[in-house]
Amino acid sequence: MAASGARSCSLSGLLPAQTSLEYALLDAVTQEEKDSLVYQYLQKVDGWEQDLSVPEFPEGLEWLNTEESISVYKDLCGKVVVLDFFTYCCINCIHLLPDLHALEHSYSDTDGLLIVGVHSAKFPNEKVLDNIKSAILRYNITHPVVNDADASLWQELEVSCWPTLIILGPRGNMLFSLIGEGHREKLFLYTSIALKYYKDRGQIRDNKIGIKLYKDSLPSSPLLFPGKVTVDHVSNRLVIADTGHHRILVVWRNGQIQYSIGGPNPGRKDGMFSESTFNSPQGVAIMDNIIYVADTENHLIRKIDLEAEMVSTVAGIGIQGTDKEGGAKGEEQPISSPWDVVFGRSVFYVDIFSLGQMLRNEIARSYGSEVQKDDILWIAMAGTHQIWAFLLDCGRLPKKNELKKGTCLRFAGSGNEENRNNSYPHKAGFAQPSGLSLASEDPWSCLFVADSESSAVRTVSLKDGAVKHLVGGERDPMNLFAFGDVDGVGINAKLQHPLGVTWDKKRNLLYVADSYNHKIKVVDPKTKNCTTLAGTGDASNVIGSNFTNSTFNEPGGLCIGENGQLLYVADTNNHQIKVMDLETKTVSVLPVLRSESAMVDGPFLAEKQKTLPRLPKSAPGIRLSPVAASPGQTLQFKLRLDLPSGTKLTEGAPSCWFLSAEGNEWLLQGQIPSGEIDSISSQPTISLQIPGDCLSLEAVLSISVFLYYCSADSSACMMKGILFRQPLQITDTQQDSIPPVELQCIF
Structure with missing residues (x-):
């Protein structure tokens, strides 16, 4: 619904005047001439009795990259606004994004400019909010985007193709439209002169719009939108x-x-x-x-x-x-x-x-x-x-x-x-x-x-x-x-x-x-x-x-x-x-892990290890009984791997373990060669010598185990992750030898 006193209009009302402007721009030689022509055009359309105000965004629409929904006549009042009507599959819309990124780099909302993506889907799949979120992440869109799933604003303004840009003045009044891609020069010309024109009249506000980027919530992942x-x-x-x-x-x-x-x-x-x-x-x-x-x-x-x-x-x-x-x-x-x-x-x-x-x-x-x-x-x-x-x-x-x-x-x-x-x-x-x-x-x-x-x-x-x-x-x-x-x-x-x-x-x-x-x-x-x-x-x-x-x-x-x-x-x-x-x-x-060259044995500072894999959310966590140890003593963990019948560790796969200590900067890592689990007596062993310069007398050891195994004929491969947590008390009192701790990995 439009704001009180505002009547909705369509792009057709702008067409004659903007067409005349574009013909005049073809004859202009200098940048000063082009700037002057656009300024004069704005003086003309800004004083029209014809109402060129756009309708308000319909209530209930889903918004992305914002703290809350946006209103044309509240939040955008005092701004020059570029509405980008797009659908995320469209190659022409994708081609337009670098122009919009460059425009955002040149002018911010405190300068009086804001870009709003109006996503009007072509395919039913593109109406789904989660799919639009993924597209925003893929294409690094950082301005507000509204899901116009039913194309209500598209139809109200008589938009006819993707992409279409509509530039609004600080009263929600339509100034320009640009249809299709390849209008970078005009986009920058029109927006820069519009900002100057309305600043000269004191109508630009420097208030910030509440932005909350969806990409900031993206979890870490070995792969990100793999394409081919x-x-x-x-x-x-x-x-x-x-x-x-x-x-x-x-x-x-x-x-x-x-x-x-x-x-x-x-x-x-x-x-x-x-x-x-x-x-x-x-x-x-x-x-x-x-x-x-x-x-x-x-x-x-x-x-x-x-x-x-x-x-x-x-x-x-x-x-x-x-x-x-x-x-x-x-x-x-x-x-x-x-x-x-x-x-x-x-x-x-x-x-x-x-x-x-x-x-x-x-x-x-x-x-x-x-x-x-x-x-x-x-x-x-x-x-x-x-x-x-x-x-x-x-x-x-x-x-x-x-x-x-x-x-x-x-x-x-x-x-x-x-x-x-x-x-x-x-x-x-x-x-x-x-x-x-x-x-x-x-x-x-x-x-x-x-x-x-x-x-x-x-x-x-x-x-x-x-x-x-x-x-x-x-x-x-x-x-x-x-x-x-x-x-x-x-x-x-x-x-x-x-x-x-x-x-x-x-x-x-x-x-x-x-x-x-x-x-x-x-x-x-x-x-x-x-x-x-x-x-x-x-x-x-x-x-x-x-x-x-x-x-x-x-x-x-x-x-x-x-x-x-x-x-x-x-x-x-x-x-x-x-x-x-x-x-x-x-x-x-397919489990995607880092290369063998990144595998370094021995303890070292945790900040040197930048690619520690994450356990899947489904990985079970097992808390072990606390143990005590003195600096210099060696604590051993024996991995007991009970693989399912008819399976084996993947030949040459990086089945591995990582040991880290909360409260201290320790990190150990190692691989599990497939030949080490032929018998119970040859289970892999993790050995940790307690350092003499511990930062804390208490620590919780986290042992993450990543196992990659396959069927006997290697036709199917699987991954299993398990987290063991070992509370550790470090004492100056010399301890007797510490029996090995068994870590049983049951499938």
């Missing part, structure tokens, strides 16, 4: 885009980190691993110790050389590009929000698969292993709604001449945001493609594309570039609202904003991260039948006994590993990598 995951099939490692921590992890199959590259803060820097930085990386692809990364918010493709331990840039210039053709050398070619990458082969190598077997064998004998060489990096360019290619070697694309190594160019997609299929790749239209997977074997020979905004999965032929529909979406190429959660065939199947796909060449099946339905779907491309493989549809984190009763929360990426047995899922909003066993139909969580 891929498998190194040679060395059995995983590469994880730890998107929220702005880093890339190379992880052994047991969860132990081999390399952590980048993070924890966003940045853009090449060089040694210790100094390199990323900004919300998403897609990752690995081959021969080289990782390529879709460094999404830096608008770059980065290359990680694991042997040299170096990061370099191979495509992009570091700012968002608008070029929809490409063709320049990679590091000179502007690109826009690359979201996924996958290796493939140029047309020469692909075309041989359409030949007869005898001819293929003859070519293979003539060219050797080079026939199998992956010489193209395919890119899901979400920002321009296209599929691009980066040439890792000289090669050809369909209907293209020979291309030089390092060339980066458009392969498919007009650049229009559409769900348009076409036999000519440049006439097809995508809508924020966000996931790629390649099927090189005959008869598929295609890229599978998770086309998120059309809620469809599409295919792009590697032989001629033809773009075809597989499942989801709808026939009208302009309708991007055909979404749902329906198992079915082809267009009768419905998805909701899928973000990831991976091809299972063992079974000839495609797996889909159906993100906003919180499910993993499986598609038979031969029949176009799409069914639910795992997930209840609830956005939660339940590790059930099988696929159907386990849950996910906006899974964003997935990949096949272990010869087709395991499906790894980047369960983004649960901050986990889930492991799905396609043979046993069970789900587990």
Whole structure:
């Protein structure tokens, strides 16, 4: 409801005057001329008899990043306000955020400026407050956000697209509107002159708005919004885009980190691993110790050389590009929000698969292993709604001449945001493609594309570039609202904003991260039948006994590993990598721990240990009987590990213990080799010599035990955490030898 005496209005009332202003600005040469034109415009619209006041925020709306709900005519009175109408899946809305961050850096609420995000959802999943909270954390939004779930304010002001900015004066009066992205200069011009205009009239107030950032309540986690995951099939490692921590992890199959590259803060820097930085990386692809990364918010493709331990840039210039053709050398070619990458082969190598077997064998004998060489990096360019290619070697694309190594160019997609299929790749239209997977074997020979905004999965032929529909979406190429959660065939199947796909060449099946339905779907491309493989549809984190009763929360990426047995899922909003066993139909969580190089034996000051793992909340706590000891004496703890029948400690996994002392600065740590529990007599032992310079005569020892074990055939891995608490009295009186304390870990 509008404030007393205020009538609601729409954007159409501003359109004629603002259009005249923008035409005049095109002819202005100097900054002084532009400033003067905007100032004169404000004098005109500020004195209108026509009421341009906006309605009050409806009561009962949910607010984030604030101490309480905000009123237009109480809290925002005396402020120049930028209303950002957005929905968190929209790539154009994401592109606008750096402009808003820069504006907030230039002006604060005490200067008289406030930005308010008005979240008006496209998808039903985006109306849920917890999901908006996750998006606010992912994109580091620090201004107030209101959940306009029913789009009431959107409709009242006749907003028609995402994103739309509406700039208000200090009386809640509309001044300007900016539709779409790419208006940074106008945004800064309009807001700065509006602040000056109303300050000259004494109408700006410097009161602060009560801000309470949701991100301050975020718990510590080894992973933060992981976006994509891929498998190194040679060395059995995983590469994880730890998107929220702005880093890339190379992880052994047991969860132990081999390399952590980048993070924890966003940045853009090449060089040694210790100094390199990323900004919300998403897609990752690995081959021969080289990782390529879709460094999404830096608008770059980065290359990680694991042997040299170096990061370099191979495509992009570091700012968002608008070029929809490409063709320049990679590091000179502007690109826009690359979201996924996958290796493939140029047309020469692909075309041989359409030949007869005898001819293929003859070519293979003539060219050797080079026939199998992956010489193209395919890119899901979400920002321009296209599929691009980066040439890792000289090669050809369909209907293209020979291309030089390092060339980066458009392969498919007009650049229009559409769900348009076409036999000519440049006439097809995508809508924020966000996931790629390649099927090189005959008869598929295609890229599978998770086309998120059309809620469809599409295919792009590697032989001629033809773009075809597989499942989801709808026939009208302009309708991007055909979404749902329906198992079915082809267009009768419905998805909701899928973000990831991976091809299972063992079974000839495609797996889909159906993100906003919180499910993993499986598609038979031969029949176009799409069914639910795992997930209840609830956005939660339940590790059930099988696929159907386990849950996910906006899974964003997935990949096949272990010869087709395991499906790894980047369960983004649960901050986990889930492991799905396609043979046993069970789900587990990949434990992610620090690297072996961080493991240091012996006591040292606690502040030197910065990566102590946290026990899960479900870990049992066991309090032991108090013991007394003198400085110099040794206290021993024997771990008795009673593993479940038919299981063993994971080979090479970092099963470990940590001993710390409350009241003293002690910290011991060590690993539990798998060979140490073959018999009861050889149980692992923790030895602590009481230091001579204790800070306190009383302490409580905390012994955290992390055990990683697997089934006898290593097909499923599990983790168990236990906390033992040992009260300790330190006395100057010499004590007799202290019998070992048994720590029994029962499963």
